[in-house]
Amino acid sequence: MTLAPSKLALVPFVSVDNMMRLVHHHGLDAMLRMLADAIEEDFLRWEAFDKTPRVASHSEVGVIELMPTSDGELYGFKYVNGHPKNTAEGLQTVTAFGLLADVHSGYPVLLSEMTLLTALRTAAMSALAAKHLAPEGATTMAMIGNGAQSEFQCRAFQAICGVDTVRLYDTDPAATRKCAANLEGSGLTVISCTTPEDAVTGAQIITTCTADKQNATVLTDNMVGAGVHINAIGGDCPGKTELHSDILHRSDIFVEFPPQTRVEGEIQALAEDHPVIELHEVFAGKTPGRRDARQITLFDSVGFAIEDFSALRCIHKAIKGTDYYIDLDMLADPDDPRDLYGMLARAKS
Amino acid sequence: MTLAPSKLALVPFVSVDNMMRLVHHHGLDAMLRMLADAIEEDFLRWEAFDKTPRVASHSEVGVIELMPTSDGELYGFKYVNGHPKNTAEGLQTVTAFGLLADVHSGYPVLLSEMTLLTALRTAAMSALAAKHLAPEGATTMAMIGNGAQSEFQCRAFQAICGVDTVRLYDTDPAATRKCAANLEGSGLTVISCTTPEDAVTGAQIITTCTADKQNATVLTDNMVGAGVHINAIGGDCPGKTELHSDILHRSDIFVEFPPQTRVEGEIQALAEDHPVIELHEVFAGKTPGRRDARQITLFDSVGFAIEDFSALRCIHKAIKGTDYYIDLDMLADPDDPRDLYGMLARAKS
Numbered sequence: 029m030t031l032a033p034s035k036l037a038l039v040p041f042v043s044v045d046n047m048m049r050l051v052h053h054h055g056l057d058a059m060l061r062m063l064a065d066a067i068e069e070d071f072l073r074w075e076a077f078d079k080t081p082r083v084a085s086h087s088e089v090g091v092i093e094l095m096p097t098s099d100g101e102l103y104g105f106k107y108v109n110g111h112p113k114n115t116a117e118g119l120q121t122v123t124a125f126g127l128l129a130d131v132h133s134g135y136p137v138l139l140s141e142m143t144l145l146t147a148l149r150t151a152a153m154s155a156l157a158a159k160h161l162a163p164e165g166a167t168t169m170a171m172i173g174n175g176a177q178s179e180f181q182c183r184a185f186q187a188i189c190g191v192d193t194v195r196l197y198d199t200d201p202a203a204t205r206k207c208a209a210n211l212e213g214s215g216l217t218v219i220s221c222t223t224p225e226d227a228v229t230g231a232q233i234i235t236t237c238t239a240d241k242q243n244a245t246v247l248t249d250n251m252v253g254a255g256v257h258i259n260a261i262g263g264d265c266p267g268k269t270e271l272h273s274d275i276l277h278r279s280d281i282f283v284e285f286p287p288q289t290r291v292e293g294e295i296q297a298l299a300e301d302h303p304v305i306e307l308h309e310v311f312a313g314k315t316p317g318r319r320d321a322r323q324i325t326l327f328d329s330v331g332f333a334i335e336d337f338s339a340l341r342c343i344h345k346a347i348k349g350t351d352y353y354i355d356l357d358m359l360a361d362p363d364d365p366r367d368l369y370g371m372l373a374r375a376k377s
Numbered sequence: 378m379t380l381a382p383s384k385l386a387l388v389p390f391v392s393v394d395n396m397m398r399l400v401h402h403h404g405l406d407a408m409l410r411m412l413a414d415a416i417e418e419d420f421l422r423w424e425a426f427d428k429t430p431r432v433a434s435h436s437e438v439g440v441i442e443l444m445p446t447s448d449g450e451l452y453g454f455k456y457v458n459g460h461p462k463n464t465a466e467g468l469q470t471v472t473a474f475g476l477l478a479d480v481h482s483g484y485p486v487l488l489s490e491m492t493l494l495t496a497l498r499t500a501a502m503s504a505l506a507a508k509h510l511a512p513e514g515a516t517t518m519a520m521i522g523n524g525a526q527s528e529f530q531c532r533a534f535q536a537i538c539g540v541d542t543v544r545l546y547d548t549d550p551a552a553t554r555k556c557a558a559n560l561e562g563s564g565l566t567v568i569s570c571t572t573p574e575d576a577v578t579g580a581q582i583i584t585t586c587t588a589d590k591q592n593a594t595v596l597t598d599n600m601v602g603a604g605v606h607i608n609a610i611g612g613d614c615p616g617k618t619e620l621h622s623d624i625l626h627r628s629d630i631f632v633e634f635p636p637q638t639r640v641e642g643e644i645q646a647l648a649e650d651h652p653v654i655e656l657h658e659v660f661a662g663k664t665p666g667r668r669d670a671r672q673i674t675l676f677d678s679v680g681f682a683i684e685d686f687s688a689l690r691c692i693h694k695a696i697k698g699t700d701y702y703i704d705l706d707m708l709a710d711p712d713d714p715r716d717l718y719g720m721l722a723r724a725k726s
Contacts, residue, residue: 109483134458143709
């Protein structure tokens, strides 16, 4: 005989399949906007969060990281791996899942896939930053690097920033073909380019999202004109950057959390005290974002734990009243908390 | 249309219910011995493990911790909360779950409840230590503190150390009654005592496992005679100890991982350089355990990440060929790893 566990001992789980259903239920545009709103809300209460550094376990072929944070009410963490060699083996370079828990009881309240959710929140974060930084009336974005994140970036800039044209470039034309095919019917005008120089032509926003592990120069200085907003996604771990340092020196650089970005972002190429602007201060109106039409703004994106927390919080709300989760019997729930053994013994019969 | 995810993208999940079935499938005694063997195996290859400190998020009412470790082949972590006030609210003080992942791919290979599993591995670890430290022919154990862990301790010492008699004591007689009732039919002779002095009479092994948060004196010096093995479970966080420091000075103290035990264990009451013996050295035969019949040995147990890793590894093996798990669709698995967006789009129709 096994008694059904109480509601509190059950943890809602959002599978990949249910995450996809949930996205389609709300619509991708709405979901990206919900995520951007959740991130902005959390960035506006920046001081409420404990900003623990991520805990990384490195091996020769990759890294597994835990990224915890808490706002004092909810606690969240993301498990994420990074294994560049996985793609060649037909696996994802990055997979992730996350958990949200009630700080008061310590009980988990949500377990969710986060491979897809991270792709969504990364795009939402980029578009949210661009909303504050891109030049007025920007409608064309160069999308350099047409891998797994590229379509999400294009759709988020369309949904949140009013971009209507994307100019795609990748060193692998097959990636560009895939990206262009996926964006068919999205309402975006898609222009496939054969050189990065062509891609940036006429673009007010340049997004770089390449997968090179080593320091690469995806953008050279002469490719970046006055007034452009650069959304640099791919420089996101030590030893991995995408931009020529001359561009960094001409730009006002906006970051999520300086101690992390200085180690992982484009600015690892700069002096440790090179001035950067924290995005939460821009969102809060404490520091100006874009000041004039000729300024080059650069979002040096690395992905921060609070964004994952916001994403989990958003999903926790979004599944309410839907069928897009199952309850997992993940927590022992004896009638008498001191009687774990009795619960086990009674399960035998 | 949704395509079924490939086997690699599915993560076996062991629920509380399935963990209970699994324990009964193998038998509690066998399970405790399997866990002790797994822990001993892993302690014997101590140097293979990275010993990351646990990552704690403290609040006014409790703590949530992540305890990661890796042996270079597998990576594991445990999520565990500690909320002493939970019991009064009908909740578990401690709940836990854990994950095992393949270091080579970064893909999770097991998600498991760990509330029950932690109770089992804690008892297995205690009995394993006692196998090396308790006096020859020990058959009677005093069990001071008759909460959720107490029956597991008694059963592990019975299964692994040949204990046939337990003498129970708790400040709350109802806890002792519960413990005694649960041990009926176990084959153990159970003697319920009304004072701790009575409980330790004639016992060669004294296990203390009380839940006091503050420094308490569960055992005073005069209660501990020559030749006894003390298994101190309850002193397991800063500010929480159970033994009078005089006992510590008369004992040879054995620990899991000194940097952690000095902060969390009984020895937080001692000088930072007070000599302690690492259990993995005893298991490996590099350092003697018990040297003579009059020596007082003390296992200052705090619970270490490797034990959780061993427990998860043991469960990962134990579920093979059984039905005691379900597969969770936790990892996105697009046919083309670069085509996450395409996977999402195709899920719509």
